[in-house]
Amino acid sequence: MAQLTRIGVYTSGGDAPGMNACIRAVTRRALVAGLKVIGIRRGYAGMISGEFAEMGRQSVSNILQTGGTILKSGRSTEFRTKAGRLQAAKNLRNAGINALVAIGGDGTLHGATLLAEEHGFAVVGCPGTIDNDLYGTDESIGFDTAINTALDSIDKIRDTADAHERLFLIEVMGRDSGFIALACGIGAGAELIVVPEQLEDIESIKDRLAELMSEKHRSSIVVIAEGPSLNGAQTIAQALPRDERFQDLDLRVTVLGHVQRGGAPTARDRVLATRLGVAAVESLIEGHSNVMVGVVDGKIKRTPIAEVWSRRKSIDQTTLELARMVN
Numbered sequence: 001m002a003q004l005t006r007i008g009v010y011t012s013g014g015d016a017p018g019m020n021a022c023i024r025a026v027t028r029r030a031l032v033a034g035l036k037v038i039g040i041r042r043g044y045a046g047m048i049s050g051e052f053a054e055m056g057r058q059s060v061s062n063i064l065q066t067g068g069t070i071l072k073s074g075r076s077t078e079f080r081t082k083a084g085r086l087q088a089a090k091n092l093r094n095a096g097i098n099a100l101v102a103i104g105g106d107g108t109l110h111g112a113t114l115l116a117e118e119h120g121f122a123v124v125g126c127p128g129t130i131d132n133d134l135y136g137t138d139e140s141i142g143f144d145t146a147i148n149t150a151l152d153s154i155d156k157i158r159d160t161a162d163a164h165e166r167l168f169l170i171e172v173m174g175r176d177s178g179f180i181a182l183a184c185g186i187g188a189g190a191e192l193i194v195v196p197e198q199l200e201d202i203e204s205i206k207d208r209l210a211e212l213m214s215e216k217h218r219s220s221i222v223v224i225a226e227g228p229s230l231n232g233a234q235t236i237a238q239a240l241p242r243d244e245r246f247q248d249l250d251l252r253v254t255v256l257g258h259v260q261r262g263g264a265p266t267a268r269d270r271v272l273a274t275r276l277g278v279a280a281v282e283s284l285i286e287g288h289s290n291v292m293v294g295v296v297d298g299k300i301k302r303t304p305i306a307e308v309w310s311r312r313k314s315i316d317q318t319t320l321e322l323a324r325m326v327n
């Protein structure tokens with residue numbers, strides 16, 4: 001690999017609270033090592049259009065506590081083509097960048113692997129997604145903030161559920177994984193949690209809801225992970241009135257949506273993002289690339305990026321069991 005002199009840093013895919021804290025950590029750690037840092041705006045799209053700006057200590061002041069990403073983000077279709085990636089690689093070389101820190105989810109890391117494999121860049125990934133679905137880290141940047149935001153909303157809905165003796169179906173994000181739903185469901189004491197990892201058909205969900213009703217629950221909260229498996233809360237809601245067991249049910253659906261992606265990062269996310277940003281730069285300095293840095297059992301761990309996006313992080317069965325026992 002060419003000598004490490006300039007690191008490009010970018011965020012891509014869904015924004016996650018704590019991405020700014022990570023950009024700050026990458027920038028400051030690299031500057032301490034005497035390296036130049038180039039911020040790439042709008043993720044892979046900005047790489048293709050050459051939207052680069054040198055980052056100084058001051059350019060990352062006062063961003064630690066903010067949500068979103070100062071570098072902007074996006075999902076680029078052009079980068080999915082070889083021609084798009086070739087253009088991105090040319091622009092990076094022209095800007096003197098030979099190493100990259102990619103902050104994002106599995107799509108971002110997949111893109112980084114392609115840059116490494118096809119064009120020889122040294123890349124290190126930082127897991128940044130509220131979904132927490134990346135293999136190789138116990139938690140990803142943004143997850144803690146997202147679950148606290150969702151929990152705050154669910155607690156508020158509980159007041160109405162209780163006052164009106166209603167059943168609420170609350171849909172949370174997570175793409176095709178249930179980490180957000182499980183954490184929020186446990187935290188909110190949801191009477192039922194529906195996650196794709198434990199695929200249930202609509203009939204078994206209806207049976208469990210009927211059971212809940214017969215236990216004289218005057219109000220109930222069901223937390224449902226979005227995703228392809230059951231098509232979310234609306235589909236379940238539409239199936240209930242057709243069943244005579246639910247004729248008297250007072251039912252409402254709330255889809256929390258993008259509120260879960262915004263807001264100031266929690267202390268936990270700020271610390272995690274700072275640790276990971278620093279670890280990413282140190283990894284490049286030590287000559288370890290094509291890896292994602294994560295935190296496993298409290299310690300920084302490097303996992304080959306190809307392994308991260310090819311393996312599936314699974315929900316801990318004990319946690320699922322725990323929810324079933326106490327909720």
Ligand code: F6P
Pocket residue numbers: 014105129130131173174175226261
């Ligand atoms: O990956 C983060 C996430 O918020 C998912 O939970 C959700 O399915 C998706 O992004 C939504 O993406 P978009 O903001 O592009 O609609």
